[in-house]
Amino acid sequence: MKTICFYFQIHQPFRLKRYRFFDIGNDHYYYDDFNNEEIMHRIAQRSYIPANYTLLEMIKNSNGKFKAAFSISGIALEQLEIYVPEFIDSMKELIKTGCVEMLSETYAHSLASLKDPEEFANQIKAHDDKIETLFGVRPKVFRNTELIYSDDIASMVSALGFKGCITEGAKHILGWKSPNYLYNSTVVPKLKLLLKNSKVSDDITFRFSNYDWSEYPLTADKFMRWIHDTPEEEQIINLFMNYETLGELQPRESGIFEFMRALPRFAEGMGITFSTPSEVISKLKPVGSLSMPYPISWADEERDTSAWLGNVLQNEAFEKLYSVAERVRLCDDRRLKQDWNYLQTSDHFYYMCTKHFSDGAVHSHYSPYETPYEAFTNYMNVLSDFIVRVEAQYPASIENEELNSLITTIRNQASEIELLQKELKSAKAEKKAAALAKKTAQAKIPTKPKTDNTDKKVQEKKTSSSSKKTKK
Structure with missing residues (x-):
C-alpha cells in the first residue's frame, strides 16, 4: 500500500532596513519592521491561516486519515507570535488532532551546519525548546535549512538523537534509484532518510496554475492516479513544499484549496494512505543506504548550496x-x-x-x-x-587561539564548579543522613530512672538507726 508524506515549510526572515555606511557605530537597530509586519500579515491572511483551516477540515472529514508535517523556523514563530497570534492558535488545533507532526530545524533558518557544529547544535535545541513551549510537543525528525544535507551533517544530526532526517531526492545522488523509498545514511546507518519527490511536489508548487503546462488543469483525481500508477513496489511519495504554495504562490482563485480538500477522498478510493515522517520511519524499512560526501539542497537544478x-x-x-x-x-x-x-x-x-x-x-x-x-x-x-x-x-x-584557550578555561572551570557543587550537595546529604541516624539510635537506648537524693538519705538514716538498736 502506498502512502503520501506531506511536509510544509514555514519561514520568513527579519528583513533588514536600508542601513548606510554612516549608520555604523550610530544606529544599532537593523530591521525593517513595517515591511516585515506587512509581509507576514499578507501571507498569513492569504495562505497560512486559510491553509490551516483547510487542513483541519481535511483531517476531520477523513476521520483522521489525512496527515501532514510542518517545519517552522524559530524566527518565523517569533514574527507569527507578534503579528499573527491567531495562527499560533490554529496551529495548536491542528496538533491536537494527532495528525500533524512538528519537525526540528535550526532556529534561525541558518547555514550553521556548513560552518559551525556547535552553533548548529545550539540552534536546534533552541528551536525545539520553542516548539515545546508553544505546542507541547518535542520534534523527533530533523529537517535542515533548505533541506541541506551531507554525510557530515548526518553524523551531527544522529548525535543529537534524531532517528530520521528529511532531504532532497537529488538525481546526481540517486542515479537510477527512486526517491519513493525509505533510505538510511551510509555513515550513520541508524539515521533514516526521507527524500523529496521533486517532480510531483513541483507539479503542485510551481505548475498547478500554469496555463501553458501540458497537464493543466491538475485535478485531485488526476494527481492521485499518477501516484497510484507508480511502480507497485515503491513505498512512499514525499511531497515537500513551502506552505505559501497554498494561497500565495498558487492563489485561492486557482482552486488550490479545493484541490487539497479533494485529495483524501480520491486517495481513499485508490487505497492510498497519508503518513507523518515519524510513522514512515517506524513502519517502513530502508531499502538501501545513501552516501552524500558533499552538501545537497532543494534549490535549482544543481541541488547544491551555490544558491x-x-x-x-x-x-x-x-x-x-x-x-x-x-x-x-x-x-x-x-x-x-x-x-x-x-x-x-x-x-x-x-x-x-x-x-x-x-x-x-x-x-x-x-x-x-x-x-x-x-x-x-x-x-x-x-x-x-x-x-x-x-x-x-x-x-x-x-x-x-587565545580566545579559544580562554573559552576552554572558562568551560573547564564551569565543569569543575558543577562537579564541586554536586560533591558538596552529596556531602551535605550524607551528613544529614548520619545525624538523623544518630538521633534515631539515641532515641532507642533505654534510660535509668532518676533516684531522689532525699529518699536515699532517709533510707540511710533508717538503716543506721536499726543497726545501733541491734548493738544495744
Missing part, C-alpha cells in the same frame, strides 16, 4: 559573520545574541545570489533589494556595526 554560497560576495559575508561566533557565544548581551540569530538567516545570503535559477521568480519573490550587490552592501554595513558591538566586549586584539 547561498556560490559567489565571492556570499562567501565573504559568510566568513565574516562566523568569524565572531565564539565571541558571541561568550557574551551575555541578550540583544546581541538576538541580532546574531537574525543575521544568520539564509535569506540574507540568497539575496546576494548572482546566478540564474529556473525557479528564480519564486525565490526572489520577497527580496527587498533590486540587485545582489545592493543586498551585499546593505548586509555588510549591518554586519560591520554588529562586529563593532561584539568587539566592544571582546576586543579584536585577542587572537582566536
Whole structure:
C-alpha cells in the first residue's frame, strides 16, 4: 500500500532596513519592521491561516486519515507570535488532532551546519525548546535549512538523537534509484532518510496554475492516479513544499484549496494512505543506504548550496559573520545574541545570489533589494556595526587561539564548579543522613530512672538507726 508524506515549510526572515555606511557605530537597530509586519500579515491572511483551516477540515472529514508535517523556523514563530497570534492558535488545533507532526530545524533558518557544529547544535535545541513551549510537543525528525544535507551533517544530526532526517531526492545522488523509498545514511546507518519527490511536489508548487503546462488543469483525481500508477513496489511519495504554495504562490482563485480538500477522498478510493515522517520511519524499512560526501539542497537544478554560497560576495559575508561566533557565544548581551540569530538567516545570503535559477521568480519573490550587490552592501554595513558591538566586549586584539584557550578555561572551570557543587550537595546529604541516624539510635537506648537524693538519705538514716538498736 502506498502512502503520501506531506511536509510544509514555514519561514520568513527579519528583513533588514536600508542601513548606510554612516549608520555604523550610530544606529544599532537593523530591521525593517513595517515591511516585515506587512509581509507576514499578507501571507498569513492569504495562505497560512486559510491553509490551516483547510487542513483541519481535511483531517476531520477523513476521520483522521489525512496527515501532514510542518517545519517552522524559530524566527518565523517569533514574527507569527507578534503579528499573527491567531495562527499560533490554529496551529495548536491542528496538533491536537494527532495528525500533524512538528519537525526540528535550526532556529534561525541558518547555514550553521556548513560552518559551525556547535552553533548548529545550539540552534536546534533552541528551536525545539520553542516548539515545546508553544505546542507541547518535542520534534523527533530533523529537517535542515533548505533541506541541506551531507554525510557530515548526518553524523551531527544522529548525535543529537534524531532517528530520521528529511532531504532532497537529488538525481546526481540517486542515479537510477527512486526517491519513493525509505533510505538510511551510509555513515550513520541508524539515521533514516526521507527524500523529496521533486517532480510531483513541483507539479503542485510551481505548475498547478500554469496555463501553458501540458497537464493543466491538475485535478485531485488526476494527481492521485499518477501516484497510484507508480511502480507497485515503491513505498512512499514525499511531497515537500513551502506552505505559501497554498494561497500565495498558487492563489485561492486557482482552486488550490479545493484541490487539497479533494485529495483524501480520491486517495481513499485508490487505497492510498497519508503518513507523518515519524510513522514512515517506524513502519517502513530502508531499502538501501545513501552516501552524500558533499552538501545537497532543494534549490535549482544543481541541488547544491551555490544558491547561498556560490559567489565571492556570499562567501565573504559568510566568513565574516562566523568569524565572531565564539565571541558571541561568550557574551551575555541578550540583544546581541538576538541580532546574531537574525543575521544568520539564509535569506540574507540568497539575496546576494548572482546566478540564474529556473525557479528564480519564486525565490526572489520577497527580496527587498533590486540587485545582489545592493543586498551585499546593505548586509555588510549591518554586519560591520554588529562586529563593532561584539568587539566592544571582546576586543579584536585577542587572537582566536587565545580566545579559544580562554573559552576552554572558562568551560573547564564551569565543569569543575558543577562537579564541586554536586560533591558538596552529596556531602551535605550524607551528613544529614548520619545525624538523623544518630538521633534515631539515641532515641532507642533505654534510660535509668532518676533516684531522689532525699529518699536515699532517709533510707540511710533508717538503716543506721536499726543497726545501733541491734548493738544495744
